Amino acid sequence: MTAVGRMLSGGNDGWRGDPSSGGLFILLAMLTGVLCRAGLRELRHRLNLPFTVLVLIVGMMFAGVADNTDLRAITDSLTAWVNIDPHHMLFLLFPALIFGFAFQISFNVFLREAPIILILAVPGVAIQTLLTGAAPHTHTHTRRCLSPSRVVYSVCSLQCC
Amino acid sequence: MYVFPYSWSFTTAMAFGAMLSATDPVSVVAVLREMNVPPRLSHIVEGESLFNDGTAMVLFTVFKVRAPG
Numbered sequence: 001m002t003a004v005g006r007m008l009s010g011g012n013d014g015w016r017g018d019p020s021s022g023g024l025f026i027l028l029a030m031l032t033g034v035l036c037r038a039g040l041r042e043l044r045h046r047l048n049l050p051f052t053v054l055v056l057i058v059g060m061m062f063a064g065v066a067d068n069t070d071l072r073a074i075t076d077s078l079t080a081w082v083n084i085d086p087h088h089m090l091f092l093l094f095p096a097l098i099f100g101f102a103f104q105i106s107f108n109v110f111l112r113e114a115p116i117i118l119i120l121a122v123p124g125v126a127i128q129t130l131l132t133g134a135a136p137h138t139h140t141h142t143r144r145c146l147s148p149s150r151v152v153y154s155v156c157s158l159q160c161c
Numbered sequence: 162m163y164v165f166p167y168s169w170s171f172t173t174a175m176a177f178g179a180m181l182s183a184t185d186p187v188s189v190v191a192v193l194r195e196m197n198v199p200p201r202l203s204h205i206v207e208g209e210s211l212f213n214d215g216t217a218m219v220l221f222t223v224f225k226v227r228a229p230g
Contacts, residue, residue, distance in 0.1 A: 050192055050195065051191065051195065052188040052191050052192060056188075094214070097185075097211065098211060101207055101208070101211055105204060105207070105208075109200075109204055110204070110208065113201065113204050113205055113208060114208075116205055117205055117208035117209050117212060118212065120205070120209040120213070121208075121209050121211075121212030121213045121215075121216055122212070122216050124209070124213070125182050125183070125213045125216040125217055125220070126216065126220065128178070128182040129175060129178040129179045129182045129217070129220050130175070130178065131178070132177070132178035132181045132182055133171075133174040133175040133176075133177055133178025133179070134174070134178070136167065136169055136174045136177060137169060137171055137174035137175075
């Protein structure tokens with residue numbers, strides 16, 4: 001089974017590798033990003049593709065190659081990242097995201113936009129959660145007349161009217 | 162009606178919704194910057210993407226604690 005398939009089917013229970021081998025993957029990811037950016041700049045007259053789409057395609061190709069052939073250190077490194085504890089993922093990526101945002105925004109701009117950001121981020125996410133959760137819930141409880149999610153749907157459709 | 166054949170309870174379905182509502186538009190912000198949209202829009206999208214992680218995490222934890230099984 002491929003590394004991704006293992007992750008989806010059983011989590012990281014069966015994996016007994018060396019987590020420190022993951023460092024190579026970060027370097028490879030940075031190299032891939034730089035190469036994509038440079039290649040896109042060179043071929044910008046012939047290849048009209050957004051940078052993020054190209055990175056996605058190259059990353060999928062990279063994962064396919066590393067998963068089906070044994071590239072030793074590279075495959076080990078990729079497996080270490082695939083089997084990472086999801087909580088570690090959050091703590092690895094979140095500080096970098098916050099730093100990146102804080103580094104480029106000015107505090108005054110943020111204060112000016114704070115009400116909109118907070119409206120979108122707190123009640124907006126709550127509404128989104130209700131609607132996303134209501135879809136599977138109404139699908140499973142269609143026979144009940146007054147399920148909570150049906151009430152949510154009714155309220156939302158009233159709001160839309 | 163065979164889209165979600167799991168018979169989830171309300172709290173389980175809401176925990177699922179909280180999981181999916183924490184979007185992280187790193188690539189969206191990159192595209193916005195490439196397309197030269199007004200900086201105000203990209204600031205709002207970026208700031209929202211930072212704060213919705215916190216809200217979604219709180220919601221998910223609340224529904225996960227209350228979910229049966």
